[in-house]
Amino acid sequence: xxxxxxxxxxxxxxxxxxxxxxxxxxxxxxxxxxxxxxxxxxxxxxxxxxxxxxxxxxxxxxxxxxxxxxxxxxxxxxxxxxxxxxxxxxxxxxxxxxxxxxxxxxxxxxxxxxxxxxxxxxxxxxxxxxxxxxxxxxxxxxxxxxxxxxxxxxxxxxxxxxxxxxxxxxxxxxxxxxxxxxxxxxxxxxxxxxxxxxxxxxxxxxxxxxxxxxxxxxxxxxxxxxxxxxxxxxxxxxxxxxxxxxxxxxxxxxxxxxxxxxxxxxxxxxxxxxxxxxxxxxxxxxxxxxxxxxxxxxxxxxxxxxxxxxxxxxxxxxxxxxxxxxxxxxxxxxxxxxxxxxxxxxxxxxxxxxxxxxxxxxxxxxxxxxxxxxxxxxxxxxxxxxxxxxxxxxxx
Amino acid sequence: xxxxxxxxxxxxxxxxxxxxxxxxxxxxxxxxxxxxxxxxxxxxxxxxxxxxxxxxxxxxxxxxxxxxxxxxxxxxxxxxxxxxxxxxxxxxxxxxxxxxxxxxxxxxxxxxxxxxxxxxxxxxxxxxxxxxxxxxxxxxxxxxxxxxxxxxxxxxxxxxxxxxxxxxxxxxxxxxxxxxxxxxxxxxxxxxxxxxxxxxxxxxxxxxxxxxxxxxxxxxxxxxxxxxxxxxxxxxxxxxxxxxxxxxxxxxxxxxxxxxxxxxxxxxxxxxxxxxxxxxxxxxxxxxxxxxxxxxxxxxxxxxxxxxxxxxxxxxxxxxxxxxxxxxxxxxxxxxxxxxxxxxxxxxxxxxxxxxxxxxxxxxxxxxxxxxxxxxxxxxxxxxxxxxxxxxxxxx
Numbered sequence: 001x002x003x004x005x006x007x008x009x010x011x012x013x014x015x016x017x018x019x020x021x022x023x024x025x026x027x028x029x030x031x032x033x034x035x036x037x038x039x040x041x042x043x044x045x046x047x048x049x050x051x052x053x054x055x056x057x058x059x060x061x062x063x064x065x066x067x068x069x070x071x072x073x074x075x076x077x078x079x080x081x082x083x084x085x086x087x088x089x090x091x092x093x094x095x096x097x098x099x100x101x102x103x104x105x106x107x108x109x110x111x112x113x114x115x116x117x118x119x120x121x122x123x124x125x126x127x128x129x130x131x132x133x134x135x136x137x138x139x140x141x142x143x144x145x146x147x148x149x150x151x152x153x154x155x156x157x158x159x160x161x162x163x164x165x166x167x168x169x170x171x172x173x174x175x176x177x178x179x180x181x182x183x184x185x186x187x188x189x190x191x192x193x194x195x196x197x198x199x200x201x202x203x204x205x206x207x208x209x210x211x212x213x214x215x216x217x218x219x220x221x222x223x224x225x226x227x228x229x230x231x232x233x234x235x236x237x238x239x240x241x242x243x244x245x246x247x248x249x250x251x252x253x254x255x256x257x258x259x260x261x262x263x264x265x266x267x268x269x270x271x272x273x274x275x276x277x278x279x280x281x282x283x284x285x286x287x288x289x290x291x292x293x294x295x296x297x298x299x300x301x302x303x304x305x306x307x308x309x310x311x312x313x314x315x316x317x318x319x320x321x322x323x324x325x326x327x328x329x330x331x332x333x334x335x336x337x338x339x340x341x342x343x344x345x346x347x348x349x350x351x352x353x354x355x356x357x358x359x360x361x362x363x364x365x366x367x368x369x370x371x372x373x374x375x376x377x378x379x380x381x382x383x384x385x386x387x388x389x390x391x392x393x394x395x396x
Numbered sequence: 397x398x399x400x401x402x403x404x405x406x407x408x409x410x411x412x413x414x415x416x417x418x419x420x421x422x423x424x425x426x427x428x429x430x431x432x433x434x435x436x437x438x439x440x441x442x443x444x445x446x447x448x449x450x451x452x453x454x455x456x457x458x459x460x461x462x463x464x465x466x467x468x469x470x471x472x473x474x475x476x477x478x479x480x481x482x483x484x485x486x487x488x489x490x491x492x493x494x495x496x497x498x499x500x501x502x503x504x505x506x507x508x509x510x511x512x513x514x515x516x517x518x519x520x521x522x523x524x525x526x527x528x529x530x531x532x533x534x535x536x537x538x539x540x541x542x543x544x545x546x547x548x549x550x551x552x553x554x555x556x557x558x559x560x561x562x563x564x565x566x567x568x569x570x571x572x573x574x575x576x577x578x579x580x581x582x583x584x585x586x587x588x589x590x591x592x593x594x595x596x597x598x599x600x601x602x603x604x605x606x607x608x609x610x611x612x613x614x615x616x617x618x619x620x621x622x623x624x625x626x627x628x629x630x631x632x633x634x635x636x637x638x639x640x641x642x643x644x645x646x647x648x649x650x651x652x653x654x655x656x657x658x659x660x661x662x663x664x665x666x667x668x669x670x671x672x673x674x675x676x677x678x679x680x681x682x683x684x685x686x687x688x689x690x691x692x693x694x695x696x697x698x699x700x701x702x703x704x705x706x707x708x709x710x711x712x713x714x715x716x717x718x719x720x721x722x723x724x725x726x727x728x729x730x731x732x733x734x735x736x737x738x739x740x741x742x743x744x745x746x747x748x749x750x751x752x753x754x755x756x757x758x759x760x761x762x763x764x765x766x767x768x769x770x771x772x773x774x775x776x777x778x779x780x781x782x783x784x785x786x787x788x789x790x791x792x
Binding site for chain 1: 467468471488506517523533534536537538541542555
């Protein structure tokens with residue numbers, strides 16, 4: 001999509017939200033018009049917290065986003081309790097259309113019989129995915145979450161070829177024996193982020209199986225999805241404008257740098273997101289893919305903004321460091337611990353576990369660490385890792 | 397809808413199903429054309445069993461109704477296991493449109509916030525009802541089945557005004573305290589058929605609450621629904637052609653007589669029903685209602701065909717006799733037993749339980765019995781009722 005079209009869509013959307021009290025307060029009383037992407041990048045960012053409070057009825061009984069055009073109210077858990085996700089009839093149809101396109105890009109055809117084991121109630125995903133399959137023209141059995149035995153029986157009996165569900169559930173099914181699943185859409189839990197998981201699942205399901213990862217927010221689904229070439233998760237650019245920002249300064253970062261994903265809805269009518277901070281860290285890249293899309297989240301979601309630390313002026317993400325251990329056995333991910341001083345902003349200690357990493361591996365890791373983080377550890381310690389679940393320890 | 401339009405629609409539908417092997421076998425190899433309703437009434441009736449076997453993959457792996465236009469496969473329990481209900485994209489949209497119209501007739505508006513506690517997975521009802529509310533433009537929270545505490549909290553928090561769910565669940569909610577429900581759609585379990593239930597529920601929910609009963613089959617939903625005038629369940633005549641037949645001879649009965657409901661889809665594309673025997677007993681009446689519809693199922697569903705007995709050439713339904721006890725306390729429904737001779741087609745014994753019915757009530761009941769059934773009991777016995785759940789005992 002050309003920059004001119006993007007600008008037009010952004011302006012149309014800014015015009016539309018000029019009637020929303022939430023955005024009026026942030027963008028000004030009159031409709032904002034922008035002349036360039038640079039202009040757009042000057043607009044205020046929207047924090048999840050502020051959005052959730054407004055959506056969750058602090059301003060009016062149902063929040064300032066509630067209006068008569070809404071037909072569907074999904075709910076999503078938040079710190080404020082279950083908060084609403086609103087959709088108009090056009091939104092429902094647009095989301096179905098976009099899902100249909102990305103499902104087709106992933107290899108689904110009209111001949112496929114698909115099931116989803118996502119929940120259809122309260123939360124958005126189940127129905128929206130279902131509607132995407134129907135819009136494509138595939139045949140969908142709305143199975144919903146349930147026991148694997150019944151699901152396996154239905155897959156077998158119906159010759160189901162496409163499964164949309166939790167990867168752990170798919171793995172269970174594969175181990176109990178299912179055949180003919182050509183495309184697996186993984187949703188609802190980490191997938192690519194877990195080392196070797198995707199390959200292990202493919203091995204269990206058959207080497208021809210296409211494994212598709214998707215990324216979404218309850219307020220914005222679909223967001224990004226892999227295609228059958230598995231080159232990363234593509235952004236649907238006609239529906240979303242996506243930026244990556246420095247989570248501290250808020251400056252927009254160029255493609256190729258890791259930062260916080262920020263999203264703007266280009267068409268959504270109810271509760272649209274404008275420069276909405278997802279809190280998720282990722283890197284964008286533009287390179288043409290065989291499926292026709294080009295803007296891609298490379299290397300999956302790299303953690304949450306909250307996990308970022310700053311040492312000697314350099315941003316450090318534990319997920320980024322963990323990724324350095326990709327060539328080691330999976331247990332190696334627990335083999336390091338970062339010690340950061342709460343008072344001195346310049347102390348970074350690295351503890352390595354010799355019971356997991358060989359001496360050679362430790363040396364390699366330290367070299368990679370220096371290369372990747374630009375900074376060198378103030379101190380390297382050796383010994384047991386006290387808590388394998390966290391890689392951070394604040395000292396002082 | 398005029399007879400000419402009905403004829404045109406019936407002919408279009410007969411033309412459409414001429415490609416379905418199932419109907420080809422029954423109606424002939426070439427497309428059947430009819431010149432009158434009388435012609436239509438000569439076409440073969442379709443038995444549930446034969447339909448289920450065909451739908452359930454005896455002929456081809458997915459039954460002869462399976463085709464490329466299908467987008468949704470719902471399942472429904474049957475003697476043959478879970479069998480499919482197919483819908484094309486047009487079917488999905490048409491069902492949503494009809495549901496929207498009948499929900500509007502029942503008093504739902506765009507301003508309403510509705511929830512349904514029906515299941516969205518596997519079975520057809522939940523999603524179809526949801527889509528009906530969305531097509532109308534009302535706001536729907538897809539709650540699904542679950543604990544009454546959460547449902548009650550959502551009703552309160554959102555100011556929910558319309559509830560579509562099991563009446564027993566609604567009663568539970570009402571007893572725990574809910575306000576503002578203007579319209580209750582009862583589904584999933586008996587309602588009007590249970591004496592005093594509807595009135596009791598209305599009392600609990602507030603006397604202004606509209607209580608709507610619907611009738612449907614998994615293969616054909618919606619079928620009939622009450623409107624806000626509560627004059628009986630109206631047939632959506634532009635979508636369905638409904639007959640009442642003598643369950644033994646198969647002859648079409650005039651309006652005002654109780655018999656088996658037989659249904660023909662006028663527009664459905666996937667797995668359409670043509671003269672399909674529902675197995676349910678009811679009476680049709682045509683009288684204009686304030687909502688604009690006129691063809692109505694009066695007095696609810698009166699039982700299943702299997703429960704009918706023939707004595708002295710007269711059809712006897714236990715549900716019909718049970719209804720005679722409407723003026724007595726509910727326990728009185730268990731106060732009679734009919735004895736029928738398996739060998740002699742002319743013996744009908746009536747046993748009355750004096751521990752439940754007073755002598756006066758027994759006398760009244762016998763009088764009403766004679767009046768309603770035309771025939772008189774060969775014998776009237778007095779004493780305990782052995783099995784309160786069944787009202788029939790075959791003797792000899």
